[in-house]
Amino acid sequence: MARVSLTWENGVQRNSFIQFIDINLRGAGQVMFQNNPLTGLLFIIGIFWGAIAAGSIAIGIGAVVALLISTLTAMVLNVDIGSLRQGLYGFNGILVGIGVATFIQNTPLMWVYLIIGAALSTVAMLAITNLMKNWGMAALTFPFVLTTWFLLLAVYQFTHLPIGSLGPPALPLSGNLPGTNMPLTVSFLLTGWITGVSQVFLINNVVTGIIFVIALAVSSWQAAILALVGAAVGLSIALLFGANAHGIGTGLYGFSAVLTAIALGSVFYSPSFKVVLYTIVGVILTVIVQAALNTALSPIGIPTLTAPFVLATWLFLLPKEQFAPETV
Amino acid sequence: MARVSLTWENGVQRNSFIQFIDINLRGAGQVMFQNNPLTGLLFIIGIFWGAIAAGSIAIGIGAVVALLISTLTAMVLNVDIGSLRQGLYGFNGILVGIGVATFIQNTPLMWVYLIIGAALSTVAMLAITNLMKNWGMAALTFPFVLTTWFLLLAVYQFTHLPIGSLGPPALPLSGNLPGTNMPLTVSFLLTGWITGVSQVFLINNVVTGIIFVIALAVSSWQAAILALVGAAVGLSIALLFGANAHGIGTGLYGFSAVLTAIALGSVFYSPSFKVVLYTIVGVILTVIVQAALNTALSPIGIPTLTAPFVLATWLFLLPKEQFAPETV
Amino acid sequence: MARVSLTWENGVQRNSFIQFIDINLRGAGQVMFQNNPLTGLLFIIGIFWGAIAAGSIAIGIGAVVALLISTLTAMVLNVDIGSLRQGLYGFNGILVGIGVATFIQNTPLMWVYLIIGAALSTVAMLAITNLMKNWGMAALTFPFVLTTWFLLLAVYQFTHLPIGSLGPPALPLSGNLPGTNMPLTVSFLLTGWITGVSQVFLINNVVTGIIFVIALAVSSWQAAILALVGAAVGLSIALLFGANAHGIGTGLYGFSAVLTAIALGSVFYSPSFKVVLYTIVGVILTVIVQAALNTALSPIGIPTLTAPFVLATWLFLLPKEQFAPETV
Numbered sequence: 003m004a005r006v007s008l009t010w011e012n013g014v015q016r017n018s019f020i021q022f023i024d025i026n027l028r029g030a031g032q033v034m035f036q037n038n039p040l041t042g043l044l045f046i047i048g049i050f051w052g053a054i055a056a057g058s059i060a061i062g063i064g065a066v067v068a069l070l071i072s073t074l075t076a077m078v079l080n081v082d083i084g085s086l087r088q089g090l091y092g093f094n095g096i097l098v099g100i101g102v103a104t105f106i107q108n109t110p111l112m113w114v115y116l117i118i119g120a121a122l123s124t125v126a127m128l129a130i131t132n133l134m135k136n137w138g139m140a141a142l143t144f145p146f147v148l149t150t151w152f153l154l155l156a157v158y159q160f161t162h163l164p165i166g167s168l169g170p171p172a173l174p175l176s177g178n179l180p181g182t183n184m185p186l187t188v189s190f191l192l193t194g195w196i197t198g199v200s201q202v203f204l205i206n207n208v209v210t211g212i213i214f215v216i217a218l219a220v221s222s223w224q225a226a227i228l229a230l231v232g233a234a235v236g237l238s239i240a241l242l243f244g245a246n247a248h249g250i251g252t253g254l255y256g257f258s259a260v261l262t263a264i265a266l267g268s269v270f271y272s273p274s275f276k277v278v279l280y281t282i283v284g285v286i287l288t289v290i291v292q293a294a295l296n297t298a299l300s301p302i303g304i305p306t307l308t309a310p311f312v313l314a315t316w317l318f319l320l321p322k323e324q325f326a327p328e329t330v
Numbered sequence: 331m332a333r334v335s336l337t338w339e340n341g342v343q344r345n346s347f348i349q350f351i352d353i354n355l356r357g358a359g360q361v362m363f364q365n366n367p368l369t370g371l372l373f374i375i376g377i378f379w380g381a382i383a384a385g386s387i388a389i390g391i392g393a394v395v396a397l398l399i400s401t402l403t404a405m406v407l408n409v410d411i412g413s414l415r416q417g418l419y420g421f422n423g424i425l426v427g428i429g430v431a432t433f434i435q436n437t438p439l440m441w442v443y444l445i446i447g448a449a450l451s452t453v454a455m456l457a458i459t460n461l462m463k464n465w466g467m468a469a470l471t472f473p474f475v476l477t478t479w480f481l482l483l484a485v486y487q488f489t490h491l492p493i494g495s496l497g498p499p500a501l502p503l504s505g506n507l508p509g510t511n512m513p514l515t516v517s518f519l520l521t522g523w524i525t526g527v528s529q530v531f532l533i534n535n536v537v538t539g540i541i542f543v544i545a546l547a548v549s550s551w552q553a554a555i556l557a558l559v560g561a562a563v564g565l566s567i568a569l570l571f572g573a574n575a576h577g578i579g580t581g582l583y584g585f586s587a588v589l590t591a592i593a594l595g596s597v598f599y600s601p602s603f604k605v606v607l608y609t610i611v612g613v614i615l616t617v618i619v620q621a622a623l624n625t626a627l628s629p630i631g632i633p634t635l636t637a638p639f640v641l642a643t644w645l646f647l648l649p650k651e652q653f654a655p656e657t658v
Numbered sequence: 659m660a661r662v663s664l665t666w667e668n669g670v671q672r673n674s675f676i677q678f679i680d681i682n683l684r685g686a687g688q689v690m691f692q693n694n695p696l697t698g699l700l701f702i703i704g705i706f707w708g709a710i711a712a713g714s715i716a717i718g719i720g721a722v723v724a725l726l727i728s729t730l731t732a733m734v735l736n737v738d739i740g741s742l743r744q745g746l747y748g749f750n751g752i753l754v755g756i757g758v759a760t761f762i763q764n765t766p767l768m769w770v771y772l773i774i775g776a777a778l779s780t781v782a783m784l785a786i787t788n789l790m791k792n793w794g795m796a797a798l799t800f801p802f803v804l805t806t807w808f809l810l811l812a813v814y815q816f817t818h819l820p821i822g823s824l825g826p827p828a829l830p831l832s833g834n835l836p837g838t839n840m841p842l843t844v845s846f847l848l849t850g851w852i853t854g855v856s857q858v859f860l861i862n863n864v865v866t867g868i869i870f871v872i873a874l875a876v877s878s879w880q881a882a883i884l885a886l887v888g889a890a891v892g893l894s895i896a897l898l899f900g901a902n903a904h905g906i907g908t909g910l911y912g913f914s915a916v917l918t919a920i921a922l923g924s925v926f927y928s929p930s931f932k933v934v935l936y937t938i939v940g941v942i943l944t945v946i947v948q949a950a951l952n953t954a955l956s957p958i959g960i961p962t963l964t965a966p967f968v969l970a971t972w973l974f975l976l977p978k979e980q981f982a983p984e985t986v
């Protein structure tokens with residue numbers, strides 16, 4: 003393994019095509035904050051597994067095409083080389099590709115739209131990075147969220163881009179949702195837990211979830227554990243408050259929680275007992291924001307994407323400077 | 331009175347329990363910008379009066395519990411001691427507590443939710459303070475607004491947290507509201523005026539409004555006058571434009587106007603003739619934003635809370651640097 | 659022509675009334691970034707032509723009244739003289755005046771509302787300018803958008819300000835719009851192209867559009883060409899994606915594209931081949947955001963105004979610092 007890794011590094015140094023592949027694989031890995039090409043490769047394998055299992059390989063192809071386009075756009079725009087090589091101009095692109103291919107019907111024009119969206123995600127990444135640097139904060143996946151929200155809202159006006167599985171726009175139910183009998187079987191809970199991880203890439207598939215956990219462990223065992231803990235806490239809080247059983251069972255209360263857990267627990271704060279507690283509270287906020295955005299976006303017929311993760315993590319990172327150094 | 335005050339100050343210096351009480355009372359007072367424990371105590375008395383009169387003492391208890399939790403959270407997070415002692419980590423918490431207890435049914439889980447919300451309000455306060463300091467601006471009550479919007483939007487998805495008096499979500503009426511016969515009696519106008527003050531804490535009660543005005547006068551007679559002027563201007567503008575009579579009579583066009591008047595007229599600008607004019611225009615904007623957010627939030631079934639005050643005051647504070655020094 | 663210009667400049671220097679007129683004409687010109695009084699005069703002539711043709715001269719009068727009020731407000735607030743003389747406190751006001759007079763019925767109270775709105779637009783301009791200067795960015799027409807959104811949302815609550823041609827609020831159509839037969843005649847396309855320019859001032863009139871192009875050419879032939887190119891690209895993209903034929907034919911996919919093209923292509927970046935490409939991608943984003951906001955604002959019954967231009971241009975300006983100097 004170490005030898006393969008060394009050989010790969012050598013190839014990256016010597017051959018600019020291999021370097022380009024490396025940048026793109028790291029771009030895939032950065033969706034969960036991993037600057038690691040093997041993690042990225044396993045993520046892409048997991049995406050194809052889920053896409054094929056769901057009968058729409060276009061989602062996998064869309065992911066790869068958008069990843070390449072967003073990286074190429076960054077190169078054309080002469081972005082900072084260091085950030086480029088870490089894959090920071092790929093992770094929003096790959097998510098835009100999956101979003102477009104998932105929610106819009108597969109027509110030739112959809113591919114034009116996907117390519118435009120992938121290029122725009124790189125401009126958005128540059129813009130949001132510049133916007134947030136005043137506070138020493140990262141763009142996270144907000145460039146993906148913003149770009150994809152624009153693309154999906156717009157197709158309601160575009161007859162040549164037929165909607166696949168969006169909406170329909172509806173007012174939130176007055177009073178509460180009809181009581182749903184929670185099938186609290188072990189199998190239901192396990193499925194909800196692991197698809198919470200796979201849904202980070204909008205895939206509802208247990209095998210994909212397991213591949214993603216392995217992909218994380220290859221790069222950082224802490225990240226793998228935090229992903230599993232984040233998904234478990236997200237699912238538990240959703241159960242406690244009585245969220246929709248279908249949503250829980252397909253991991254929809256897990257994916258943003260996974261990302262918040264990795265971000266707060268291992269990327270932006272150094273691990274400690276207090277950080278673990280703080281991260282758990284951050285995950286609880288993520289679940290509340292997930293439910294809140296489900297309500298708020300219902301009348302305009304678009305999904306939350308990873309906005310709950312972005313909002314909760316920004317809110318929990320902004321106080322950073324104000325903590326006395328010994329606490330967090 | 332001066333002697334009681336001196337004795338209290340001595341107690342605060344010597345006894346950390348009394349100091350904790352002092353911090354919390356100041357936290358209540360800071361809702362209307364008063365760093366004064368007696369003002370805070372009278373605010374809490376006014377809240378309980380209104381809560382009991384409305385038959386739901388839970389609102390008063392929720393206010394106190396959330397106030398304590400948000401202050402304790404600030405202590406656990408080791409925030410800056412100076413800000414803590416002025417009560418800056420309590421005023422959002424007390425409002426979150428009232429909001430949760432007012433709009434969500436009183437169940438054991440509601441109390442868990444209220445405690446989580448109060449703790450989150452302190453994280454939000456740290457975050458928004460950090461966000462706004464680039465412009466030398468305060469967070470105002472936006473941490474309360476943001477946290478409570480998330481909590482209330484989310485309960486539409488949570489069957490274990492039944493909604494009390496929210497919504498129902500509805501499209502704004504096309505064309506205008508049906509004409510409402512304005513009962514322009516002295517009693518109607520007086521009630522609308524004074525409940526405009528009590529609604530700062532979401533309470534619809536004339537006695538509470540009077541207690542709040544006294545509470546302000548104890549700390550600053552300018553603040554008390556500005557509150558009454560703000561509520562009167564807000565009510566007058568709402569009448570001029572033909573706002574809903576029920577809303578006017580229950581103070582719903584007054585509470586944000588009260589806060590804008592105190593903020594612009596006495597806290598952030600030094601008093602002068604020009605500042606009085608500027609403040610009145612700020613109050614007019616507050617009423618327009620109040621009506622605008624009533625419309626904008628209607629499809630997602632949540633109340634404006636104090637967002638009209640926050641938006642109008644931020645807009646009127648941001649130009650501060652650009653005024654020539656002699657004008658404002 | 660040069661002589662007239664010289665005489666005018668002399669008048670501006672010597673006579674403060676002529677200077678006041680000059681400031682207001684430049685204010686009109688700044689809607690399309692032209693610091694030129696003759697351009698502003700031609701814009702106002704174009705507005706009156708369109709208003710009279712549509713049978714509502716109040717729109718023209720509203721434009722002029724609001725322009726004067728917003729400039730006077732800036733003088734009362736003692737703003738920076740340099741910005742004032744360039745007309746930077748007029749261009750949002752004139753647009754607010756047109757917006758209010760277009761969407762709200764012509765009653766005496768409407769004029770009060772228009773004057774309040776014009777004054778508020780100047781406060782909003784100072785606020786947004788201060789907000790954006792951290793990133794070296796201009797407020798663009800966002801003060802107009804924000805002020806007018808508040809004013810229009812609010813009238814749904816105000817029975818004394820009857821709505822003219824707003825709304826009705828509606829959920830976006832689930833699935834896609836019914837297929838509209840595109841009448842792809844030369845006349846349809848030409849009309850859609852030129853009204854794209856006239857709609858910058860909310861006017862749907864071909865002659866007005868031609869007057870506006872001449873007004874731009876008087877100040878900058880690049881701006882005139884960019885306006886025509888922007889409108890053409892906007893229309894083409896809207897046709898490609900299958901946008902609503904009525905919207906295309908009345909220039910509704912053109913006006914924000916016109917502004918984005920002028921802003922990116924001539925104001926904020928120095929012209930080059932790469933800048934032209936970058937500008938075209940910015941215009942494509944503008945069309946997507948136009949469609950997206952059409953969907954997002956549908957349930958709350960307000961128009962997008964120039965928000966698509968503002969959002970797309972901010973997103974394409976924010977990366978500026980991150981480009982290597984030789985690229986853009």
